[in-house]
Amino acid sequence: MKKIIAMTLLSAMVLSMTACGSKEVTEEATTEAVATEEAATEEGGQLVMATNAEFPPYEYREGDQIVGIDADIAAAIAEELGMELVIEDMQFDSIIAAVQSGKADIGVAGMTVTEDRLVTVNFSDPYTQAAQVIIVKTDSEIATPDALAGKTIGVQLGTTGDLYAEDIEDATIERYNKGFEAVQALTQGKVDAVIIDREPAKVFVEQNEGLKVVDEEFTVEDYAICIAKENSELLEKINTALATLQESGKLDEIKAKYINAE
Amino acid sequence: MFEKLMNSFLHNFIEEERWKYIADGLFVTLQVTFFAVILGIFLGFLVAMVRSTYDKTGKLKLLNFFCNLYLTVIRGTPVVVQLLITYFVIFGSVNIDKVLVAVIAFGFNSGAYVAEIIRGGIMSVDQGQFEAGRSLGFSYFRTMIYIILPQALKNVLPALANEFIVLLKETSVAGYIALQDLTKGGDIIRSRTYDAFMPLIAVAVIYLLMVMLFNYFVKQLERRLRNSEH
Numbered sequence: 001m002k003k004i005i006a007m008t009l010l011s012a013m014v015l016s017m018t019a020c021g022s023k024e025v026t027e028e029a030t031t032e033a034v035a036t037e038e039a040a041t042e043e044g045g046q047l048v049m050a051t052n053a054e055f056p057p058y059e060y061r062e063g064d065q066i067v068g069i070d071a072d073i074a075a076a077i078a079e080e081l082g083m084e085l086v087i088e089d090m091q092f093d094s095i096i097a098a099v100q101s102g103k104a105d106i107g108v109a110g111m112t113v114t115e116d117r118l119v120t121v122n123f124s125d126p127y128t129q130a131a132q133v134i135i136v137k138t139d140s141e142i143a144t145p146d147a148l149a150g151k152t153i154g155v156q157l158g159t160t161g162d163l164y165a166e167d168i169e170d171a172t173i174e175r176y177n178k179g180f181e182a183v184q185a186l187t188q189g190k191v192d193a194v195i196i197d198r199e200p201a202k203v204f205v206e207q208n209e210g211l212k213v214v215d216e217e218f219t220v221e222d223y224a225i226c227i228a229k230e231n232s233e234l235l236e237k238i239n240t241a242l243a244t245l246q247e248s249g250k251l252d253e254i255k256a257k258y259i260n261a262e
Numbered sequence: 263m264f265e266k267l268m269n270s271f272l273h274n275f276i277e278e279e280r281w282k283y284i285a286d287g288l289f290v291t292l293q294v295t296f297f298a299v300i301l302g303i304f305l306g307f308l309v310a311m312v313r314s315t316y317d318k319t320g321k322l323k324l325l326n327f328f329c330n331l332y333l334t335v336i337r338g339t340p341v342v343v344q345l346l347i348t349y350f351v352i353f354g355s356v357n358i359d360k361v362l363v364a365v366i367a368f369g370f371n372s373g374a375y376v377a378e379i380i381r382g383g384i385m386s387v388d389q390g391q392f393e394a395g396r397s398l399g400f401s402y403f404r405t406m407i408y409i410i411l412p413q414a415l416k417n418v419l420p421a422l423a424n425e426f427i428v429l430l431k432e433t434s435v436a437g438y439i440a441l442q443d444l445t446k447g448g449d450i451i452r453s454r455t456y457d458a459f460m461p462l463i464a465v466a467v468i469y470l471l472m473v474m475l476f477n478y479f480v481k482q483l484e485r486r487l488r489n490s491e492h
Contacts, residue, residue, distance in 0.1 A: 093453035100456065120456040154440070158453030174440040175450065184350060185440070190357050 047083040049074045050104035052092040054178050056203045057258040058110040058223075061089075069199075070108040072254040073127060073245070074225075080241035091177065093158030096121055099228050106238065107226040110197055112160040122229055124238045126222035127246075128255060132161050133201045134214040135186060135194040142193055145218050154182035154191035161195035164219055183208060199259060274460040280451050284461075287447025288468060294364045294443065295430045301369025302429065306376025309333070311406070313377065314384040318392070319402070329377070336374035342435045344371055349439040360441040364433065372429045379421045383414035416487050423480040427473050434469075444468060 051070060053059045059068040066087045078085035088104055095107040100120055110130065113123045136142045142151065150170040155162040157175040165173050174191055176182040182194045183204045195218055196204070205211045225242075227235045245251045275281040309329045316326035336344070348367040349360070387410050395405030437446035448465035452458060 093449065096456040097452070097458050101458075116454065117456070157446075157449060162453070175442070175446070176440045177438060181350075181440070188350070188354050188357075 045083060046086050047074070047078045047081065047106065048086045048088060048104045050088045050090055050095045050098040050107045051109040052095065053087075053089045054180065055092075055110055055197070055200050057199050058197075059108075069128070069255055069258050070110060072257070073251065074106070074108045076245050076250055076254065077238055077241045080244060081237055092156060096226060099226050102228060105227070105231070105234060110200075110223050111226055112221040113224050114160065114163065116163070117226065120229070121226040122232070122235050123224040123226050124235060125242055126224045127242055127251060128223045129220065130223050131198045131220045132164060132195055132218040133198045134218055135183065135196060135201050135205060135211055136192070136214060137186065137189075138210050138212050140192070140212075143214060144216050145214075148193060151192040152190075154185050154194040156182055156196065159196070160219070160221060161197070165195050180204065183211070187211065270457060270460050274451055274455050274457055275464070278454075280454065283442070283447035283450045284444065284464060284468070285447075287442055287444040290361060290436075290442060291430075291433055291444040292472075293361055294368060294433050294436060294441075295426075297365040298368035298372055298429060298433070299426055301365060302372030302376050302425075305370065305373030306380055309373065309377035310380035310384065313381050315402075317381075317385070333374050333377060336371055337378075341368070341371050341432050342438055345435060345438060360436075360439055363439060364436045364441055364443075368429060368433055368436075371432070372425060375425050375428075376422065379418050379425060380414065382421075383418035384410055386417055387413045419480070419484055419487065423477070427476065430472060430476070431469060 049071075051059045051066070053061050053066045053068075055068075057068050058070045059066055061067075066089060071087060074087075075085050088098065090098060092109060095104075095109050095111070096117060098104040099107040107121070111117070111123075112130070113126065117123070134142065134145060134148065142148060148165075148168050148171055151168075152172045152174060153165050153168065154174045154176060155165050156179040157177060159179075162173070162175055165171060174182070174185065176185065179194075179196050179200055182191065182196070185191045186194045187208050187210065193214075194201075194204075198213075198217070201213050205213055225238060227238065242251070275284070309332065312322050312325045312329050316322050345364065345367040349363050353363055384406075391409055391413065392405055395409040396402070400408065433443060434445035436443040437449060440446075442450070444465055448461040451461040455461070
C-alpha cells in the first residue's frame with residue numbers, strides 16, 4: 001500500500017510539473033503568435049475566426065461552406081481590414097479558450113457579452129441584439145419563463161441559456177453538446193423545455209413539427225465578437241470596421257438576408 | 263507561479279462550489295461503470311458459452327449465429343455511435359433515466375469484448391483436460407464448470423482487467439447524451455471559467471487514480487490465484 005501511495009504522489013508531482021511546464025510554453029507561444037499575427041495584420045494576412053457552425057441562422061453549414069450572419073459579418077470585417085478570413089469550426093465551449101490561447105484571432109458565434117466571459121476575453125461593440133427564448137411542445141402548459149420552475153430543461157453546454165437556466169428554481173438542467181440535440185430530446189419528451197437563442201429557435205421550430213416558441217422572451221442580450229485580452233489593437237480595428245459597416249448599411253443587409261427570409 | 267496555480271484552483275473548484283460538478287460526475291461515472299461491468303460480464307459469459315459450445319460440439323447453431331451477429335455489430339461500430347443510437351433511436355420515444363441508457367449501451371459494448379476474451383480463455387485450456395473430464399463421467403456442462411472455466415478465468419484475468427479499464431475510460435463519452443459524468447463535470451467547469459488547464463488535469467488525475475487503484479486490486483487477486491500453482 002505504501003508503494004501505491006508513493007507512486008500516486010510521484011505521478012501527481014510529475015504530472016503537475018509537466019503540466020506547469022507546458023502551460024508556460026503555451027503562454028510564450030501565445031505572445032509569439034500574437035506578435036506574428038500583429039505583423040501579419042499589417043501585411044494583410046489571415047483573420048482566424050472560431051465558431052460553432054451548428055447555430056442557424058448565425059452560422060451553419062451549407063454544402064462544404066460555413067455560412068450565416070456571423071460568417072458574413074466576419075467576412076465583411078476581414079474585407080475592411082484587407083485580411084483573408086479563415087473559419088475554424090469547434091465546440092461552442094472551446095471558442096473562448098481558442099481565442100484566449102491565440103489559436104484563433106476572433107470568436108464570432110452569436111456570443112453574448114457576460115461578466116464571466118469578460119474576465120477572460122474582450123468583446124467588440126455589439127453587432128446585433130438577440131434574445132434567449134423557450135421552446136416547448138405545442139401542447140405544453142409552460143407559457144411564461146416563471147413556469148419553468150421544477151421542470152427539466154435542455155440547453156447547449158456553455159451557452160447563455162445554460163448559465164441562466166442554473167438560476168431557475170428546482171429545475172433539472174440537461175446540457176447537450178449541440179443545440180439541435182436538446183431540441184431532439186424535447187421532441188422525444190425527454191425534457192420539458194429548451195432554452196436557446198431566438199433565431200436558431202425559429203429555425204428549429206420550423207423544422208420540427210409540434211414545437212412552438214413561448215411568446216415571452218427569457219432574456220434579451222447583445223451579441224459581440226470576442227478577442228484576446230492582449231490583442232487590443234485588433235479590437236480597435238474591429239470596432240472601427242463594425243462602425244463602418246453599420247453606417248454603410250451592410251450590417252443590416254446581412255442580417256436581413258438571413259432573418260427576414262421567413 | 264504557485265500563487266497563480268492556487269488562484270486558478272480556487273476559481274475552478276471552490277468558487278460557486280464548482281467542485282460539486284466533479285464530485286457528482288465521479289459518482290455517475292462509477293455508477294455507470296459498475297453496472298456496465300456487471301452487465302458486460304453476464305452477456306459476455308453467455309455469448310462465450312454459446313460460441314465455445316458451438317466450436318467444441320457443433321450444437322447451438324442458431325444461437326451461435328445470433329451471437330456472431332452481436333459481436334460483429336458491436337465490435338464494428340464506435341461506442342459513441344452506439345450510445346447515441348441507444349438514447350435517440352432505441353429509447354427514442356420514452357423518457358428513460360440516462361444512467362440506465364449509459365449502463366445498457368456500455369454494458370452491451372463491453373459484453374462483446376468480454377465474450378471474445380472468455381472464449382479465448384476457454385479455447386486456451388488443453389483439449390486433454392476436457393477429454394479427461396468427460397472420461398471421468400462428467401457431463402459437458404459439468405466439465406465446463408468444474409474443470410475448464412476455473413482454468414480459463416485465471417488465464418484471462420489480465421485481459422479482463424484491461425477491458426474494464428478501457429470501459430471505465432470509455433464512459434467519458436457519456437456527455438454526448440447530456441449525462442453529467444466526470445468528464446462532462448470538467449467540461450461544465452471549463453465552460454464557466456474558460457480555463458482548460460485545471461479542470462482537465464483534475465479529471466485526468468481522478469481517472470488515473472481510479473485505474474491505479476483498480477490495478478492494485480487485480481494484482482492482489484492474481485497473486486492469490488497463483489497460490490495454487492506451487
